[in-house]
Amino acid sequence: MLKEFREFAMRGNVLELAIAVVLGAAFGKIVTALVENIIMPIVGIILGGVNFSALALTVGNAEVTYGIFIQAIIDFIIVAFAIFLFVKLINRFKRKEEVKEEAAAPVVDPQTELLTEIRDLLKKERV
Secondary structure, eight states: OHHHHHHHHTSHHHHHHHHHHHHHHHHHHHHHHHIIIIIHHHHHHHTTSOOGGGOOEEETTEEEOHHHHHHHHHHHHHHHHHHHHHHHHHHHHHHHHHHHHHHHSOOOOHHHHHHHHHHHHHHHHHO
16 A cells, blocks of 8 residues: 555656645745735825725624725735736747747758658668
8 A cells, every 4th residue: 555655646747736836835925925015015005005904894893804805805816917927928938939949940842852752662662
Protein backbone atom coordinates (compact mmCIF):
# COMPACT_ATOMS: atom_id res chain seq x y z
CA MET A 1 0.00 0.00 0.00
CA LEU A 2 2.87 2.36 0.79
CA LYS A 3 4.44 1.59 -2.58
CA GLU A 4 1.17 2.39 -4.39
CA PHE A 5 0.84 5.67 -2.50
CA ARG A 6 4.42 6.63 -3.39
CA GLU A 7 3.76 5.86 -7.07
CA PHE A 8 0.58 7.93 -6.94
CA ALA A 9 2.30 10.87 -5.22
CA MET A 10 5.22 10.85 -7.63
CA ARG A 11 3.14 10.92 -10.79
CA GLY A 12 3.72 13.89 -13.06
CA ASN A 13 0.18 15.27 -12.73
CA VAL A 14 0.23 15.25 -8.93
CA LEU A 15 3.60 17.00 -8.79
CA GLU A 16 2.50 19.57 -11.36
CA LEU A 17 -0.67 20.21 -9.37
CA ALA A 18 1.31 20.65 -6.15
CA ILE A 19 3.65 23.12 -7.84
CA ALA A 20 0.68 25.01 -9.28
CA VAL A 21 -0.94 25.28 -5.85
CA VAL A 22 2.24 26.61 -4.25
CA LEU A 23 2.84 29.10 -7.05
CA GLY A 24 -0.82 30.12 -7.01
CA ALA A 25 -0.65 30.83 -3.28
CA ALA A 26 2.50 32.90 -3.72
CA PHE A 27 0.98 34.78 -6.65
CA GLY A 28 -2.15 35.37 -4.58
CA LYS A 29 -0.06 37.03 -1.87
CA ILE A 30 1.57 39.28 -4.46
CA VAL A 31 -1.78 40.29 -5.96
CA THR A 32 -3.30 40.85 -2.51
CA ALA A 33 -0.40 43.09 -1.54
CA LEU A 34 -0.79 44.99 -4.81
CA VAL A 35 -4.51 45.48 -4.24
CA GLU A 36 -4.32 46.39 -0.54
CA ASN A 37 -1.23 48.61 -0.64
CA ILE A 38 -1.27 50.25 -4.05
CA ILE A 39 -4.59 49.99 -5.88
CA MET A 40 -7.08 50.44 -3.01
CA PRO A 41 -5.41 53.61 -1.65
CA ILE A 42 -5.60 55.07 -5.17
CA VAL A 43 -9.27 54.04 -5.44
CA GLY A 44 -9.85 55.60 -2.02
CA ILE A 45 -8.29 58.89 -3.18
CA ILE A 46 -10.37 58.86 -6.37
CA LEU A 47 -13.56 58.20 -4.37
CA GLY A 48 -12.71 60.93 -1.87
CA GLY A 49 -11.17 58.83 0.87
CA VAL A 50 -14.15 56.51 1.30
CA ASN A 51 -13.29 53.37 3.24
CA PHE A 52 -16.01 50.80 2.73
CA SER A 53 -14.83 48.50 5.51
CA ALA A 54 -16.00 51.00 8.17
CA LEU A 55 -19.62 50.96 6.95
CA ALA A 56 -21.95 49.22 9.36
CA LEU A 57 -25.59 49.09 10.35
CA THR A 58 -26.74 48.46 13.90
CA VAL A 59 -29.87 46.38 14.27
CA GLY A 60 -30.80 45.86 17.92
CA ASN A 61 -27.71 44.47 19.63
CA ALA A 62 -26.15 43.20 16.40
CA GLU A 63 -23.86 45.16 14.14
CA VAL A 64 -24.09 44.31 10.43
CA THR A 65 -20.76 45.24 8.82
CA TYR A 66 -21.87 45.34 5.21
CA GLY A 67 -18.92 47.58 4.32
CA ILE A 68 -16.50 44.67 4.74
CA PHE A 69 -18.61 42.72 2.24
CA ILE A 70 -18.53 45.64 -0.23
CA GLN A 71 -14.75 45.93 0.28
CA ALA A 72 -14.34 42.18 -0.38
CA ILE A 73 -16.33 42.48 -3.64
CA ILE A 74 -14.19 45.41 -4.80
CA ASP A 75 -11.02 43.51 -3.85
CA PHE A 76 -12.24 40.49 -5.80
CA ILE A 77 -12.97 42.55 -8.92
CA ILE A 78 -9.57 44.21 -8.76
CA VAL A 79 -7.75 40.89 -8.15
CA ALA A 80 -9.64 39.23 -11.00
CA PHE A 81 -8.78 42.12 -13.32
CA ALA A 82 -5.10 42.00 -12.30
CA ILE A 83 -4.97 38.25 -12.98
CA PHE A 84 -6.74 38.79 -16.30
CA LEU A 85 -4.10 41.35 -17.32
CA PHE A 86 -1.31 39.02 -16.21
CA VAL A 87 -2.69 36.08 -18.21
CA LYS A 88 -3.23 38.34 -21.22
CA LEU A 89 0.42 39.45 -21.01
CA ILE A 90 1.66 35.86 -20.80
CA ASN A 91 -0.52 34.84 -23.78
CA ARG A 92 0.93 37.70 -25.80
CA PHE A 93 4.47 36.43 -25.15
CA LYS A 94 3.44 32.88 -26.05
CA ARG A 95 1.94 34.06 -29.35
CA LYS A 96 5.17 35.90 -30.18
CA GLU A 97 7.17 32.72 -29.50
CA GLU A 98 4.84 30.69 -31.74
CA VAL A 99 5.22 33.22 -34.54
CA LYS A 100 9.02 33.05 -34.19
CA GLU A 101 8.93 29.25 -34.34
CA GLU A 102 6.78 29.31 -37.48
CA ALA A 103 9.08 31.88 -39.08
CA ALA A 104 12.14 29.82 -38.15
CA ALA A 105 10.82 26.74 -39.97
CA PRO A 106 12.88 26.22 -43.13
CA VAL A 107 11.15 27.00 -46.40
CA VAL A 108 11.53 24.07 -48.76
CA ASP A 109 11.99 24.95 -52.40
CA PRO A 110 9.37 23.19 -54.58
CA GLN A 111 12.10 21.87 -56.87
CA THR A 112 13.99 20.37 -53.92
CA GLU A 113 10.79 18.79 -52.64
CA LEU A 114 10.12 17.23 -56.04
CA LEU A 115 13.66 15.86 -56.26
CA THR A 116 13.29 14.39 -52.77
CA GLU A 117 10.09 12.62 -53.78
CA ILE A 118 11.76 11.22 -56.92
CA ARG A 119 14.70 9.98 -54.84
CA ASP A 120 12.36 8.28 -52.39
CA LEU A 121 10.45 6.60 -55.22
CA LEU A 122 13.69 5.33 -56.79
CA LYS A 123 14.80 3.88 -53.45
CA LYS A 124 11.42 2.20 -53.09
CA GLU A 125 11.71 0.60 -56.57
CA ARG A 126 15.15 -0.85 -55.80
CA VAL A 127 13.79 -2.73 -52.83
